[in-house]
Amino acid sequence: MKRRLLRLYSALHARYGPQGWWPARSAFEVAVGAVLTQHTAWPGAARAIANLHAARRLEARRLAALSPAALGRLIRPAGTWRLKARSLLALARFLLERTGGRPERLRRAPLEPLRHDLLAVPGIGPETADAILLYGAGRPVFVADAYTRRVLSRHRIVPRHGDYEALRRFLEEHLPGDPALFNELHALLVAVAKAHCRSRPRCEGCPLAFDLRGRRPRV
């Protein structure tokens, strides 16, 4: 299975090349973007980040000093802005308390307690926590999102429906524990799913249209 996943990775990398995730200047910006993109297409989140950048609020202490209403106005293009303002304020306070403004502490802290505590921040669920840990802190945590499940389940590598944690553990157990690999593979799975999973007819032009044993996936 390990080899199969690595071959799948190679096929995607050959087709799409490096994806350059996550587009951010700092770990804090990754964390903010991870919240803003919840159930939201990236361009909306990017507009909200641009607003925060222009307002010089892309730093934990300066963001945490905003009122919910003022923060909400800046992030409105990302949608669900009342909820996200609340989440971002809680997350900024958490990161300040946890790192004292030094993001490198996220890279060194014991992983499981850190993940546990991130999940206790309101508005931070498993996908958001794992995006922050992988893309912001360079930790070996797989972001086992809906794209990951969609692509891998079509290749009968994982079940179509199932628990987030189970999918994450499966990937972490069946891949070398390399954050750079997790980073790139997750981004490539998103790329291939976006490019082909909704095309008509299904799978047209997809580099994975035939699975690695030469059989077409039953979709």
Place this chain on the structure above:
DNA sequence: GCCCAGGTGGGTA
């Protein structure tokens, strides 16, 4: 006009 997007949390049965 409708569906969905780089989800989460709260509610109900």
Place this chain on the structure above:
DNA sequence: TACCCACATGGG
């Protein structure tokens, strides 16, 4: 546990 639903903007 397994489904619903609200949240809210913007693009296809």
